[in-house]
Amino acid sequence: MNPPPSATAKRNGPALQATGLVVHLGGRTVLEVPSLTVERGEVLAIIGPNGSGKSTLLQALALLVPLTSGELRFEGESVHRGSDLVALRRRMAVVFQEPLLLNMSLRENVTLGLRLRGLPQSQVACRADFWLQRFGIASLATHHARALSGGEAQRASLARAFALEPEVLFLDEPFAALDAPTRAELIESLVAVLRETGVTTVFVTHDRNEALALGDRVGVLMGGRLRQLDRPEVVFGAPVDLEVAAFVGMETVLPGRVLAQEESLALVQVSGARVEVVSDLPPGREVLVCLRPEDVTLHAPRNGGSSSSARNRLRGRVSRLSPRGALVAVTVECGFPLVATVTRRSALDMALSLGQQVDVTFKASAAHLIPR
Secondary structure: OOOOOOOOOOOOOOOEEEEEEEEEEEEEEEEEEEEEEEEOEEEEEOOOOOOHHHHHHHHOOOOOOOOOOOEEEEEEEOOOOOOOHHHOOEEEEEEEEOOOOOOOEEHHHHHHHHOOOOOOHHHHHHHHHHHHHHHHOOOHOOOHHHOOHHHHHHHHHHHHHHHOOOOEEEEEOOOOOOOOOHHHHHHHHHHHHHHHOOOOOEEEEEOOHHHHOOOOEEEEEEEEEEEEEEEEEHHHHHHHHHHHHOOOOOOOOEEEEEEEEEEOOEEEEEEEEEEEEOOOOOOOEEEEEEHHHHOOOEEOOOOOOOOOOOEEEEEEEEEEEEEEEEEEEEEEOOEEEEEEEEEEHHHOOOOOOOOOOOEEEEOOOOEEEOOH
16 A cells, blocks of 8 residues: 655755754753754754753754744745744644653544644545554554553554654654664664655654664754764764764774874874774874774684784783673773674673683774874
C-alpha cells in the first residue's frame, strides 16, 4: 500500500532558515544560533547533553517558543509578529517525548488533527487507516489511549503526525522513555517511513546512536550554541574540539606533537610512542590525537610482521575491563591509555584479564587530530 498523496507541492530551496536566532528564558540566554538551514527532505538530527538547549531550539523552529531576536523563514516566508502563527503551525507536526494522547480511543487520537482541520470524512478515514497500519497499530484502533503501552502510544503519536502530511516534522526525543527493544523497533520503523515520505524532519536526541540511525546531517548543540554541523561521519569521526569529541564518543584523547608531514600523513609523537595519522597539520603543531573505541583492535601479541593493514601497532597491558551490555570496553596501557571495544564473545575467546599483554592496532585514517 502506498501512502496517500500529499497535498503539499514539491518546491526548491530550504524548508527552514534561521538567522541570528536568540532565545532568552528566565533572564538568561539559553540559545544563540547565528545561522541554521534545514533543507527540504533532509533529516537534521540535533544532539547534545541535557540542558544544552536542544528542545528550546526545536520549539523555536516549530514556532512554539518566541524568539528574543533573529529571523526565521519557513518555506521561504519570513515569520514575524504579524504572521498567522496558527496557520503556519498547521503546516508542521510535533511529536514530544510524552505521547500526549487525549482521553479517547487510539483511532480518535490519530484522526483528531485531521478533523480539526475540517477534512472530508473519507479523507480522514483513508489517512487514518493507512498510518494505523503503517505503524503496526491498526488492531489497537478501538483501544483506549490509557490502555496502551509506551511504545504503542508513541506509535499513535507518530501516526497522528504523519497523517497530517506536514511540510516539516519535529521530533523531540520521542524514544527517550522507551525500553531498549521497543526503541530499536520503533527507530527501524521510523527510518523506513522517513525514507518513503521524504518529509523534512528536525530530530532532537541526546542518544548518539539515534542520531546516526536517522540523521542526514548532525548538529552538536552545547551551552545553547551549535558547535558543529555536518554529515554524521564527519561529526563522529572528526569533531571540532575536545568537548565535542568527548560527547560523540572519542574515548581516547591524547596530547601529542606533529613530528613530520608527508603526503597527508602526519607522524605524531604521543608520550613515548609515535603514531601515523591522516592529517595535513604541519610539523611542530601541538595536537590532540582522538580515537573511537570501535576503531581500535586487540590482538594476541606476536613477534615479527603483522597481518593487519593498520599502520599503527602498539603493545601494552590490559588495565581495565568495563562491561557495556553486549560489549566490553578494554583499556590498554601502552605508555598511555587506549580504549577498545570488543564483543563479550571476543573477550572470552581471548581470555582477557587485567595485566594481560596484548597488541592494539588502528588505521591512520581512524585517528583524528584536533589542533591545540
